[in-house]
Amino acid sequence: xxxFILKKRKDFVKAAQEFKVVVNGLVLQAALNLSEKxxxxxxxxxxxxxxxxxxxxxxxxxxxxxxxxxMVFPSLAKAGVNYVVIGRHNTTxxxxxxxxxxxxxxxxxxNAQIEARQQSPSEAEEKL
RNA sequence: CAAGGCGGCCGGACAGCCGCGCUGCGGCUUGACCGCAGUGAGGAAAGUCCGGGCAUCAGGGGAACAGGACACCGGGUAACGCCCGGCUGGGAAAACCCAAGGGAAAGUGCCGCAGAAAACUACCGCCGGGCUAUAUGCCCGGUAAGGAUGAAAAGGCGAGGUAAGAGCUCACCGCGGCGGUGGCAACAUCGCCGGCUUUAGGUAAACCCUGUCCGAUGCAAGACCAAGUUAGGGGCGUCAAGGUGCAUUUUAUGCAAACCGGACGAUACGGAGCGUUCUCCCUCCACUCCAGAGGUGGGUCGCAAUGAGCCGUCCGGCAACGGCCGGCCCAGAUGAAUGGCUGUCGGUCCGGGCUUGCCCGGAUUACAGAACCCGGCUUACAGGCUGCCUUGUCUG
RNA sequence: GCGGGUAUAGCUCAGGGGUAGAGCGCAACCUUGCCAAGGUUGAUGUCGUGGGUCCGAAUCCCAUUGCCCGCU
Numbered sequence: 001x002x003x004f005i006l007k008k009r010k011d012f013v014k015a016a017q018e019f020k021v022v023v024n025g026l027v028l029q030a031a032l033n034l035s036e037k038x039x040x041x042x043x044x045x046x047x048x049x050x051x052x053x054x055x056x057x058x059x060x061x062x063x064x065x066x067x068x069x070x071m072v073f074p075s076l077a078k079a080g081v082n083y084v085v086i087g088r089h090n091t092t093x094x095x096x097x098x099x100x101x102x103x104x105x106x107x108x109x110x111n112a113q114i115e116a117r118q119q120s121p122s123e124a125e126e127k128l
Numbered sequence: 129c130a131a132g133g134c135g136g137c138c139g140g141a142c143a144g145c146c147g148c149g150c151u152g153c154g155g156c157u158u159g160a161c162c163g164c165a166g167u168g169a170g171g172a173a174a175g176u177c178c179g180g181g182c183a184u185c186a187g188g189g190g191a192a193c194a195g196g197a198c199a200c201c202g203g204g205u206a207a208c209g210c211c212c213g214g215c216u217g218g219g220a221a222a223a224c225c226c227a228a229g230g231g232a233a234a235g236u237g238c239c240g241c242a243g244a245a246a247a248c249u250a251c252c253g254c255c256g257g258g259c260u261a262u263a264u265g266c267c268c269g270g271u272a273a274g275g276a277u278g279a280a281a282a283g284g285c286g287a288g289g290u291a292a293g294a295g296c297u298c299a300c301c302g303c304g305g306c307g308g309u310g311g312c313a314a315c316a317u318c319g320c321c322g323g324c325u326u327u328a329g330g331u332a333a334a335c336c337c338u339g340u341c342c343g344a345u346g347c348a349a350g351a352c353c354a355a356g357u358u359a360g361g362g363g364c365g366u367c368a369a370g371g372u373g374c375a376u377u378u379u380a381u382g383c384a385a386a387c388c389g390g391a392c393g394a395u396a397c398g399g400a401g402c403g404u405u406c407u408c409c410c411u412c413c414a415c416u417c418c419a420g421a422g423g424u425g426g427g428u429c430g431c432a433a434u435g436a437g438c439c440g441u442c443c444g445g446c447a448a449c450g451g452c453c454g455g456c457c458c459a460g461a462u463g464a465a466u467g468g469c470u471g472u473c474g475g476u477c478c479g480g481g482c483u484u485g486c487c488c489g490g491a492u493u494a495c496a497g498a499a500c501c502c503g504g505c506u507u508a509c510a511g512g513c514u515g516c517c518u519u520g521u522c523u524g
Numbered sequence: 525g526c527g528g529g530u531a532u533a534g535c536u537c538a539g540g541g542g543u544a545g546a547g548c549g550c551a552a553c554c555u556u557g558c559c560a561a562g563g564u565u566g567a568u569g570u571c572g573u574g575g576g577u578c579c580g581a582a583u584c585c586c587a588u589u590g591c592c593c594g595c596u
Contacts, residue, residue, distance in 0.1 A: 056497045
């Protein structure tokens, strides 16, 4: 599974509106991407807000998230999905192995949500 | 050894595995591809407080006004509000430190409370005279030594002098002027003179005056390529070849630009040209204006290997800095590259052990991430190295 | 990346060199059988932080921190 970088603001906004899982250290959001391009790959975007700290803290947060995604996503991510990973205040402090485990939990959870929606779309829409 | 002052410098090191940006080369399965090699954050990359380069506004000369910055002297620099050296004033026992440090004699304003008075001073007091029998008291005059107030009180201090006093006179200090000497200068120093209410309190980080400098906007500047929109409405003017209207010379000619539709835009008026106004040269503009809606915001260059560049020897200079010669090429992203894991060695702190400078264990290892590029300033910063200087104590 | 504004009592704001103020709120008392309204009285600030200028700074100057806003 190939993983590419998400760039457009529009896609970030859409991901924030559809699926969301919060774990210790990070937040994972996702949205379906039905375009031809995304048929057999997925996109990932990273977010680190000004709340986290100054520039070097935000950069470090994104780096650790990228490193974690590089370990987890190639095996677990679903094709045709835009993921967004958001850093939290303790992303830079947690042990990397723990952070990776939590990201694995988060992606399994969010994939389950997506599959549930795909199997019974009408029911899911009622929920929303 | 202790306490302190002033600089300069570093700001973890090495190795392994998995990854990332850029550049170069190679590969074929030509792509958001793979492989190899090289290279990859700071002293502040930060704050955006100054000064430049560069770019656009078509360009240039002059005058006035407005606005802003700066302000002892000399030097350095591309330039600066920066740096160096000096002067003056203030602080410290000293090494040293601090200073927006021009003009108050161009003008205006302000100086609360207190105090007689905050700038043409006179409450108490002191002295003289008068009224009154005397004292008290009152009136007139002289005075600014003393008291009191205040941040600040009209040169200070001592002596002479006087009714009491006063630069009224004199010495010293201070101040002003002239001259000599030293210094590029700020200024220092010596002498003479003034006789100081003929010396005009403070405040310019109050307005201001004087001198010097300053066009605006910032790489999201700007240049090019590609794609897309080029539609509707209102207003000015020209055209009589269509319709309409009017007139008739009666079916064609003339007039009319009011209306519908169409084709279009003047070598004149005028407008524009880097704060405002004026002026000179020069140049440019031939449709214009308004409102609403929708779309796009992609790529290349700018841009990173030639620069006020970095390193080193030597030379000049007290220094900032400059010069000769030699060597080097050193990040370039755009959802934005340095990360993850492991080991060894460091630094600092704590605890324990003892063989007293080693071992063991634990914690900690700052501030912080280039975005067009340089020169400064300012602010943040664990810990460490190093040079010089001052004072005190002890020993020789 | 560039450029502005603001910070004063619990809240909303005045004050632009000379004793820090207003409204609302708060507390006590009066009024009432009780409450509200009304009346009387009172408390309350390191003037965001650190320096400087001045005799004297919330005010002027410099630096700094937080918050808010604008352009692209």
